[in-house]
Amino acid sequence: MPAPLSPAPTVPAELIAALQTLLGPKGWSMDASVLEQHNREARGKFTGAADIVLYPASTDEVAACVRLCHRAAIALVPQGGNTGRCGGAVADNGQILINLGRMNQIINTDARDFTMTVQAGTILHTIQQTAENHDLLFPLSLGAQGSCQIGGNLATNAGGLNVIRYGNTRDLVLGLEVVLADGTIWNGLSKLRKDNTGYDLRDLFIGSEGTLGIITACTLKLFPRPRQIATAWVALESVDAALDLLALARRESGDAIAAFELMSQFAQDLCIRHIQNCTTPLQTVAPWYAMIEITSSRPHDDLTTVMHGLLERALESGFISDGTIAQSEAQRANLWALREGIPPAQTREGGSIKHDVSVPVSSVPALIERGIAQALKRIPGIRPCPFGHVGDGNIHFNFSQPVDMPREVFLAQWENLNRDIHDIVADLGGSISAEHGIGRLKVEELAHYADPAKMQLLKAIKQAIDPQNTLNPGKIVNPA
Template identity: 70%
Template sequence: MTRPHDAAILELKNLLGPKGWSMERDVLETHNREARGKFEGHADIILFPASTDEVAKAVAICAAHAIAIVPQGGNTGRCGGAVAGQDQVLLNLKRMNRITEIDARDFTATVEAGAILKTIQDAAEEHDLLFPLSLGAEGSCQIGGNLATNAGGLNVIRYGNARDLVLGLEVVLPDGSIWNGLSKLRKDNSGYDLRDLFIGAEGTLGIITKATLKLFPHPKHIATAWVAVPSPEAALDLLALARRTTGDAIAAFELMCGFAHDMSVTHLPNLTRPLASQTDWHVLIELTSSRPTDDLQSLLTDLLGDAMEGELARDATLAQSDAQRKNLWAIREGIPEAQGFEGGSIKHDVSVPVSKVPDLLTRGMAAARDLIPGIRPCPFGHVGDGNIHFNFTQPLDMDKADYLAHWENLNRVIHDIVAGLGGSISAEHGIGQLKRDELAHYASAEKLKLLRAVKAAIDPDNRLNPGKVV
């Protein structure tokens, strides 16, 4: 790739106007800084287009000058997928943030890619509807980035991943042309599903500029409980019991180890322990219903009574107010932040079949302790869909830098176990740069051949987000 020379930069500036670009140092430092701090970008210009037409023309200019372009949303990713290298142009979609339509009859929302996830949730709620994608960064992440990484989050067990929440897309292709697939159709078998090519592709095939999203009836009732369980096996049995007895009213089912729980309530302000008893494993259950006549509190109370009788739970508490519910969720969602108070953390975003989660935890924690004596496992996550954030905190007596030097070795240990259980090394965070070599190591030759063939067919000159995924 050649450096973005003066002629190209002048064309981009003239196209986008004074609000549509920046070469200021503080702006570039903000957008070149990856959220986790593991990767550093080097773009010397960032673009802020205000429309699909501007995105398309900017991409065409970059293509004409053989310049690579890296799309960026809210820059909340965890795998270095939105970081630009030297001589690459960064394109951020934050100015394209309109919600262009909420259709209460079709149960859809049409939005621009730069719309903040929380803004979309709030707009749907104003129409008594629900957009169920929910994750910790929802106050700052952009929907385009959510779709580009096929984000998961807290409600996958009920509503599916981001891919399951999309009906149509508008995408700018590597040559600057526009594919308009903004359909509201629920059924369309007219050829290959192009939409799914771009969801989860991390901007390597095209830049998502708009999306038509599925909406759902807004819940009228919510019931939330914190449960002490004797083991991950008991948690899975409790999940199965809950699905059978609640009519699949489960919106979330989260598993946390005792260490993760203790970190949150110790290090984060204004949090209270849900239970007086100590336990090695905790579950957060949430039921929702849009039917005004449902009594979810009674349903959840009965479920927990059955769980206690069947020795699937040792203790439990039901949230009796919105404040109590928010406290329970703050404990769960505060785990990543709380880990920072305990030193270095090596993190894995993996998934296995739900039935294999106990095997993953047992084997993974034992293998990590054999590799690094004194290591403190901190697994937590969306056990209802098999996605565990299998994190490990440094030993108390080890230097942080020495500990983090074990990152690749610990990755191999955990990812080998995941692969052996038929799982995935990336559940919801994507591949980016962080896991590109791991994907090449674990994916079959046939899969890699297909992935590379798709990339070569759509972006033969490797101009869109090069060096990511494949």
């Protein structure tokens, strides 16, 4: 399990007073109940210790806060919706949390440029709804979209459910506005689709988890809103069959696959047991299931016919043993509930050890087969619960505790099981973090698996841009 937060000096009283004066009564809190919410990491692995949280209302206020903290050599930890999974927004003793939730304005929506410019504290669901109101689509979609903020999505380069069609968050951004470690504001809020003028600063800050700068605004790409959607649930005998089905689906649909999600029978059964209104879509019992969704922005496309043809060919080829197509929005919602209900269902089932890993799509079967075998060898009776975005090689390779093993005994194996799975991932040319970031949780794992030249570059970049190490220290890389 992760090491506890280390002691550090308290924040000087004169700095707190200066920040309070700068931001006014609505711009900060030292209330214990408020701080408890901000200091509690979503999964409960880390508990922060910040004595104050700042709520700036503008980029200028963010910059002024950063300048004050920079002069005092006090660290700032940016925080969005606090929905992260790796401790990336947890503040140590003597550090200050800066939450951008008050900076939540839609600055501009341009239907001709297919762009939207927003402040970093804007809730992802608000962006999705605003795009829809303009008959457009912002395709980033994930379980926490009702509370996560776009700044946090950018800071971790979030993936989500539609990566196979639209890419990661990095692929959905044209420009950024960022406050640097000394309080300088970089205004890169460009709408340009092509800009070859030097290093790509945008991509440098996306995925940096607030360790190089605080993202305060962004210009996002929009897309035509889907007018037709077809969603299917199918039974599979193997993960290999899922890859054959994915290849067939891409060809048959004209590469219109928006989502292709894989889950084990155990994962499906957990949802049916623990999530209200989740029901079995198929009478056929199979070791694996997949959900396929294809979309089109053309109103007259008959995607149901396309999906029927796809499933018929998949049956004829032996890729699937059964399948069903949602006939209503309610049926489609039930299928999505089965997929999105897996994490909370696993929590209700007991202790779980989780992995967010990726391998080349063709290596997904080997990852799952080897990972399950190694986990059973280390912990007999362990219950594998792999699921995820097989279309982009990102598997949430989770494990539930054996039914006869105490939770604390099981969770004590967290680091050992992490190393087992990560060793397999590395052997297959994969990544130990696909879409959740590194945060505090995986700093040592990154140092262990990354190429030495990469680690040298990461440290050099951090040292060059944040030489005092006052922006979210202890996350991603330790510069020393």
